[in-house]
Amino acid sequence: MNGWTGNILRVNLSTKTHKKETFTEEFAHKWVGGRGFAVKTLYDELKPGIDPLGPENKFIVALGPISGIPAPNTGKAVVAAKSPLTGFYGDGNLGTRAAEHLRKAGYDMLIVEGKADRPTMLYIEDDKVEFLPADEVWGKGTYACNDWIYSKYGKGIGVLNIGQGGENLNRFAVVRSLEGRAGGRPGIGAVMGSKLLKAIVVKGTRPIPQADPAAMKALGSGDLKKVGQIDKQTGWSIQSTTGVLPFCNEVAGLPVRNFRKTHHPLAWQVDGERCNNARVATYGCPTCTMRCGITVHDKEGHESELDYENVALLGPNLEIFELAQMASLNYLCDEYGLDTMSAGCTLSFYADAIDHGAVDGDFKFGDAERAKELLRLAALREGKVGNLLAEGSRRMARTFGHNSEAYAMQVKGLEVAAYNCKFIPGQALSFGVAPIGAHHREAWIITFEIRHTTRESYGPEKAAKVIELQRIRGGLFEFIVSCRFPWIENGWPLENYPKYFNVVTGLNWNLDDMWRVGDRIYSMIKLHFLREFPQADREDDYPPRIWFDPSNADTEGPIAGKYLDLEKYDGMLQHYYDQRGYDRRGIPTKATLHALGLDDEAAAVRPYADLTD
Amino acid sequence: MKVQVKVIGPLIYKAGFSEKDFDLDPSTTVNDLVEMIGIPAERPRIVTRNGKAVLPEDRIEDGDKIAVSPIYSGG
Incomplete structure (x- = not known):
């Protein structure tokens, strides 16, 4: 079966056991990989009604037939589980070296079951699977966790990890990788946290089965160069996704003040031109020749990797127009392992609900310093407010009442991306x-x-x-x-x-x-x-x-x-x-x-x- | 006639500016303006007037706020 390894790695954290399973050609052709593999597996294996944050839920990393093959732009993985935010199937994708390494280790999908008895790092190297203690980094952010892993194994390894948000079961916690990559918006990071799974480290050393590896190498690497050349001509990656902000502002489609407004005269202060001008580094996913991660210094001097969604939802949507302050909120989301979009919409909903008398509180639109503190509380589930925010906007609205669900900016529980x-x-x-x-x-x-x-x-x-x-x-x-x-x-x-x-x-x-x-x-x-x-x-x-x-x-x-x-x-x-x-x-x-x-x-x-x- | 022109995204590096006021001849069309500011004809773009899309042959009017943007596709 060329194009697929034909193998699934099934790991049980409760029993510290693992097994290599095979799948059929029919399964491969019907579902292909990634989201297809995840949606079918979770449908067959999860009983409806289970607690998404209980040991019965399963955390999946799924790859596709071109994952890890040098071609445009294949360094991505799908992460999936029953969502603690929405209550049904949830997934996301993120750029990660784990995609290539898992495939080279011989797997198209990783299924993690059960719950560890202590904070754990799962180490996979080809057929070897180890359950290693992660107490040293439990309670630490994703950057510190990454550094700890890199210090042990070097930077070429595949890593997926969570921050304090996932550990504390924040319902919009994500899975993180590399400098600023995140995936699994509907709380897939919290599913890892519920299993006490701090990180997955993968090293693969074997070739990926392909029908014609030489033809693929020639085609894929040639096309990677061509995509890079096209990007130089269009100039897209100069501003990357942040370039769309002034367009949204111009056509009245920008989220401002919890989506109450559609444009704002100060929006230019965080637009693509300003983001590019503030750039101190550029990051991207593996096998990418049009890297989109514009990185700027935030107010505290951290490197913060931006894209349009987080700029708009943590900036104008909160009526924060100082680029460095918006970048601080983005950095904190990445550090805590929170979805920037749901974080932005949840904070904006909270400010709006206070404004409209649905709840008492001290958070106002435009207050960047308080927003930073609220992100910390939400990630750590600290106090009443932290626990409230960690639930996401729909659950908050149902707690507040006063018809506030009408302006909780979500559908099926997942907060709206940055288009008004x-x-x-x-x-x-x-x-x-x-x-x-x-x-x-x-x-x-x-x-x-x-x-x-x-x-x-x-x-x-x-x-x-x-x-x-x-x-x-x-x-x-x-x-x-x-x-x-x-x-x-x-x-x-x-x-x-x-x-x-x-x-x-x-x-x-x-x-x-x-x-x-x-x-x-x-x-x-x-x-x-x-x-x-x-x-x-x-x-x-x-x-x-x-x-x-x-x-x-x-x-x-x-x-x-x-x-x-x-x-x-x-x-x-x-x-x-x-x-x-x-x-x-x-x-x-x-x-x-x-x-x-x-x-x-x-x-x-x-x-x-x-x-x- | 006085017109405000805003250029969006990577097109600003072709035009050499992101916002500028122009004094234009009354017969100027959208296409004339786009050509005048140096956006290559083959470059796909969307042009809006006061936030609404306009056609290449549409006449620019006094006081218009024109925005010239690449075709974004939502990331």
Whole structure:
């Protein structure tokens, strides 16, 4: 079976045992890797209703057929588990040397079960697996933990770790790697923490099985150079993702003051030009020739690696416009191992709730010093406020009451990424139907909406665009496991990815074959959701209710007086369901599941909920 | 006529500025302006007027706030 190692490493922290398992060619072809492997494995192996922070949950690291192969930009891994933030399947990807090392150690997936009896570092070197004490770094941040690991094994090793956020079961704790890489927004770091698993260190020394290694080497390394050359021509990585901030500000799509405002005259102070001007270093993932990690000094002098999402949500969204202060909040999130997006939305919700009298407190928009302290409290779950913030915005809103859930900026419990859809209907749909919650990774259609349609439209063309992009972004790139940036930001042709896949596997797939795998994965995430929440309904696919509120409309600027129309949104949602083959609840029908080869998975839902014919 | 022009992202390194006021001839189109500030014709971009997308052949009007941005795709 070329292209896959064919092996899974299953580790049990409770019994300190491990075994190497094999998977079939049918499994490989049906799920391919990464998100596909994770979603299927967790569906089969987790009983609905288990505590995501209990030993029954499983933590997965999954790779794809091109992971670790020199080609654009393959140094990524998918991390997944039942999410403590959303209560169903959750995942994320991050750049890490662990991707290449796990594959070279002979595995396409790592499954971690049980719970250790003390803080543990899992050390994997080919067939060797060791359960090493990590007491020395328990309680320390991700940077100190990384340094400790590097001092033992050198920098060339693959590392995944957590900070104090994950240790203390903060529900939006992430998994971290390298200088500023993070993944697993829906609290996957807390799942590691719940298992007392501080870090995973991997060293692989064997070749990755490929159908034609020489052809892949020539193709992949040539293409890596080409992507680098294209990036030099476009100049994309000069500002990287931070370049989009002034565009969002210009078209009234920037989150400001917990998304209450869509633009701000001071936003330029943290825009891509200013970020680039403040740059002191650049970091990136392995096998990348368009490195996006603009690194600046924060207020305290730490190196802080920025991207647009954290700049917008920890800056303007909190009405903090001093670049160094925003960078401090970003550094603290990385150090504590917290998701910058959920952290930004949770803090902004807290300030907004205080503003609106839903809760008493001393945090105000613009107060960077207090925001730093609150991040510390949230990471350590210190005191009443720390414990409250560590729960994320939806649980906080349900504690506060006073209709505050309307302005908790989340969908299905996952906080909204940094695009303010107060009047961007198609992108609001994209957040609404993003299968794991409001992640921008799945589909982003703002330029399409503004350039090729009327912004006011709630038509089927927007639902179709969301699906087209979900198949690529949330499908293809998440199951072959590769960074989407060469394609999405620099126009590297999509057809190259089936080409890489075919050269390593010896198969002959085209993009349509890829879309089918992506559709299968999306349906499976929906089945996860339904099994955990049998009362699931279309309202679960609505964006934050404040976007439908006429009193929240801008009073000036490009979208003055505009807001999302609930009835029209619901109609657009139905277009999405119709095109996807989902029922009126947003759940795939039996016919859709059958067409995707998911009859067995459909049968596994029956004890919990009904499916529509 | 007076027009405010904002250039976004890496295009500022082509134009040589990020914000500038221009005094333009009344017949100037969006395309004329983009060419005038040195953005190569083959470079994909989106141009907005007061936050709304405009077409290359659209006429610029007095007091417009024009933004010229690369085609962003949401990271």
